[in-house]
Amino acid sequence: MKIRLVIFLAILALTSYLALDGSAAGIGLAKIKGYIRSFGYFAPLVYILIFALVPLTVIPNSLLAISGGALFGIYYGTLYTIIGALSGATIAFALSRYLGKSIAEKFIRHKADWLNGHAEKNGFMIVFLLRLIPLIPFDAISYGAGLSKIRYMDFLGATCIGILPGVFVYSNIGDKSLDIHSADFYLSLAILALLVAVSHYAKKHYTLKEIQKAGITT
Numbered sequence: 001m002k003i004r005l006v007i008f009l010a011i012l013a014l015t016s017y018l019a020l021d022g023s024a025a026g027i028g029l030a031k032i033k034g035y036i037r038s039f040g041y042f043a044p045l046v047y048i049l050i051f052a053l054v055p056l057t058v059i060p061n062s063l064l065a066i067s068g069g070a071l072f073g074i075y076y077g078t079l080y081t082i083i084g085a086l087s088g089a090t091i092a093f094a095l096s097r098y099l100g101k102s103i104a105e106k107f108i109r110h111k112a113d114w115l116n117g118h119a120e121k122n123g124f125m126i127v128f129l130l131r132l133i134p135l136i137p138f139d140a141i142s143y144g145a146g147l148s149k150i151r152y153m154d155f156l157g158a159t160c161i162g163i164l165p166g167v168f169v170y171s172n173i174g175d176k177s178l179d180i181h182s183a184d185f186y187l188s189l190a191i192l193a194l195l196v197a198v199s200h201y202a203k204k205h206y207t208l209k210e211i212q213k214a215g216i217t218t
Contacts, residue, residue, distance in 0.1 A: 032064065033067050033071055036067070036071060044076075044080050047067075047071065048080055048083050048084040049084070050084070051065075051084025051085060051087070051088055052084050052087035052088045052091060053088065054084075054139070055088050055089075055091055055095075055142065055143075056091070061085070061138050061139075062170055064081075064084075065081045065085075065166075065167055065171060066170050066173050067174060068080055068081045068084075068170075068171055068174060069081075069171030069172060069173060069174025069175040069177075070174035070177050070178065071174070073175055074168070074171045074172050074174075074175040077174060077175065078164075078168050078171040081167045081170070082160065082164070082167055085138070085163055085167065086156060086159060088139075088142070089138070089141075089142040090152075090156065092139050092142035092146065093142050093145055093146040093152065093155060094146065095143070095146065096144075096146030096147045097146035097147065123145075123148065123149070123151065123154045123158070124150075124154040124157060125158070126150075126158075127141065127145055127154070127155055127158035127159060127162065128161060129162070130162070131158060131162025131163050131166075141159075142155075142159075165195065166195065169188070169191055169195050170192070173188045173192060176188045
């Protein structure tokens with residue numbers, strides 16, 4: 001188990017470096033930054049809009065959050081990312097709640113109603129705890145919550161508070177990526193590794209059995 005975790009963290013660090021360097025195949029941080037920056041004063045609005053539409057795309061939330069930190073700094077990057085993430089979570093929540101299970105499962109490619117039956121009484125706390133664990137896909141929680149009986153405001157509030165630590169960590173990496181050879185940059189990666197390690201432990205010990213059954217976690 002420990003060896004698997006170390007391997008996972010090593011792969012995560014390598015992936016982060018390739019994304020920041022812009023040399024990874026497909027969508028890289030440099031391309032995202034260049035595109036958003038081209039909108040000038042409207043760049044924050046474009047960034048928020050792109051993040052809001054992430055549940056409908058294949059763009060990784062983490063990569064986009066890192067680009068937000070690189071573009072706007074750690075504090076504004078965190079703010080804009082939270083606004084965009086809440087908007088995207090709302091879209092996913094509404095799609096599954098009003099269009100049904102079949103639509104949700106087309107987007108997340110997993111069983112979508114895994115949260116149903118658990119969120120009616122303790123919906124806020126359940127979503128909050130799940131949001132604290134980055135290893136559980138962001139959109140899977142949103143679509144699953146939409147199919148449950150959780151109230152929207154409970155879902156939104158739990159999401160806002162729960163994603164704050166992770167968003168701050170990713171924005172910090174983006175902010176420090178201006179100098180990838182600095183001690184601050186490697187410290188930001190170390191903080192990310194710590195967050196992933198804690199999340200790995202929490203996922204194994206505190207998440208719902210239905211999450212594992214649905215095949216949502218890695």
